[in-house]
Amino acid sequence: MARADGTFGEIRLERVSRGFDGVMALQDLDLTIRRGEFIALLGPSGCGKSTALNCIAGLLPLTGGSIWLDDRRIDELPPERRGFGMVFQNYALFPHMTVRRNIGFGLAMRGVPRSEAEARIDAAVRLVQLEAHGSKLPGQLSGGQQQRVAIARAIVVQPPLVLMDEPLSNLDARLRLDMRHEIRRIHNELGRSTVYVTHDQDEALSLADRVVVLRDGRVRQIGTPEDLYARPAVLDVARFMGYRNIFDGAVSGGDGDRVTVERDDLRIVGTPRAALGSGRAAVAIRPEDLVPGEDGAGAIPGVVESVEFVGREYAATALTSGGLLLHFRSHRRLNLDEPVHLRAAPERVLLFGAEENA
Amino acid sequence: MTSHVEASPPRAEPASLRRRMAAAGWDRTTLLMVPAAVFVVLLFIYPFAYGLVLSFQPAKGGAFANYATFFSDPYLYDTIATTMRLGLPATVLNMLLALPIAFQVRHFRWQRVLTTILVIPITLGTVLVAQGLLTYLGPQGWLNRALIELGLTSTPVRLTHNYWGVFLALVITEFPFVFLLTLSYITGIDPALPQAAATLGAGPARQFRYVFLPLLIPGLAVAFCLAFVQAFSVFPSAILLGAPAGPTRVISIAAYQAAFEQYDYSMASAIAMIMGAVQLVVVVAVLGARTLFYRGPMGGGKG
């Protein structure tokens, strides 16, 4: 199935779809995962990311499309014959087996000889830093420790692909950050392709080589974290990537790279990300890109509505004369009701078709 | 000049009693359970104790005369073996049937319909089932007719007024109970566990062996005990559908006869005690074996 050293060229998902009772949970997912890549499936709940993962694992049958491992078609195989490693959201550790037996389960199922299995379990336990806990039952471990056991169990079988289903969502914030580093470290050390499902934008951006943004069962954009952050292809993705200021306006001039959009209360120049058909455009600006500045052309006048200290700077909102609430950042503490003039560089103001802002 | 400092409250005793009770969790709300508790003590514990004492006060003979009589009279002590011969195989058969059936049915779309149908024999009770089987299994009944028609036998099979009638009655009334219990245990297992096993290379058979079975054993042991205790107490079926004079003379019949035919309440109590003791021994043995296995929660993590 896979090459002897447990690596492979690529995994191809071609028009993978899954519908149930007339509802398409996932539609036409096209993705090629190269060897060693870390892919994140990102999107809000119900977007189809877990469905996609379960389809890859074989826990859900496809209703359309196919999945290929190099030149072998695998979507008709049951999960026990695909040989992938999987980390479940609630870890799914066998409660009646010790840590070592849990980790070694996949090896036992493959008939790996005892001595070799023990050695590989030792290595895995060392890798996740749980040497002292080998004989404990899962019920005796903390959440973070259980999660590491789940990871060790998935990788000890040296799978061509590791699947992770929101593994960090049940941990507290601090632990989540620590484990995020752990996961990336393990990935770098082992070099196994990974598909990682999450609804957390920060997680996806920091862990992945490429991110697949899904919504309502469809792919909205596939790209590197930098791509998604700076150049979201559709308004949906922009919204998800933290472009909190989104509003409509009329296109009043410009062409090509620089287009002017106007409303009663403001006038701004932005960069179109898609063809603006109707003469109206949706504008998206990150709060970090919107700062108070000098009055004059290109500035948006507003009145400060709230100010919050967030450590390095202040997160503030301002209300325009047209009733639009804008989120921006400031280096000094502003006073409530203080007038501000907000500015953003045109290349950081993204324009999309107005119909996307439905 | 009267002192306004009260060294101790005027009613020290009752206050501290209430405090002490409150510290132990007893207050007016807790007292709500007293009537029910008193009831159970009076009508369950007390009769048992009374019966126990009574069993040691036979009409004639020493304190252990009843027990001695029981164990020296084959007509009496054989009832234990007879009841075991009925109760044990019936329970084992039910467990063996219930597990694979519950396993298969757990994802069934019409599960609720099936469980409703299966609840019917329990609702109808042993008397009705016995009556039904008398007709259905009789020499002229439909089952025998079908067997003859299919050529499986040339003369009617004797299924009533013997061991088999009672055995079948036990299976029909007990199976639904064991099935429902087993089903509830199976559905209590985190579904992600067999999925995880699958991704690690275990097919359905190995998922059953390594994941389901070890996690089910504690529950199955409990189910076995409950079912066995019920089966061992078989009574109306053994009379109506069996041969109470001989092959299906179960221990409850012996106790009943002692009480209501011979009016020897002392002996009846003794037999009831022996019956309870045998059940207790089996239950303790099975539950004792259960401690050898994993008994913790059946989830797979802190999810």
Added chain:
Amino acid sequence: MRRVESLPTKLWHSLIWLTIGFFLVNLFGLIAAVGVNSFATRWLGTWLPAGYTTRWYFAAWEEFQLSNVLLVTMEVVLAVVVLSLLLGVPAAYALARREFAGKRLVTLLFVLPLLVPPITYGIPLATVLYQLHLAGTMTGVILANLVPTVPFVILVMTPFIEQIDPRLEAAARVFGANTFRVFLHVLVPLLAPGMLAAGLLVLVRTVAMFELTFLTAGPSSQTLVVALYYSVFAAGVRAGQSVDAMAMIYMATTLVWLFIALRFVDPTQLVTRVKKTS
């Protein structure tokens, strides 16, 4: 699009379905046998009776004095339902809301009558009732039947009460309600569905409860199931068809209440009496 099952798996599944089918066929068979016979004029040696009639029902009604028996059954069952709720619900409340010294012992006390089969404790119980001159009376029968049902109500209601947020009661108190009013305005409305369910389950179980009534009833305090037993027992003298007619009346009674109960409860609650904790 289901994955193709391997042949051995398919065979295994078919075998299981066959077993289930066989069980169900025989179950319906035995019930139908009773039903058909109850309407039969004569039925000897043939697949179906020679003719049909309803006269057995009237005969049974007279012969077994079913009007009396049904009345007694109703009285006993109603009394048992009401009393077990009266005793059981407050006890369940105490168990759900309070941790107290000796709670484990009390819980064990309430679980025991459900684990020990009725005939085992029925005989000592009957003996005691006899001593109290309550044997053979309706009171005796009611008391005997209460023994398993009070704990049953407690076991069913306790988790139900635990689910009700205790802060609701605290809020009621803060706004001025005393215990009685808390009960009236907060608890009873929230508990009503649970009590209904528990009551119906008790009803169904008591109608079918044979051993306890059998051991404690006199000729005028028999419930329907006990009367049925006696009629079967003496069946040599009486026509089998009238016994079956009575059995059908009994079956109708239990099944009607079963289906009413099932509108409010899950079938498994009739049976699973023990929580699968340890």
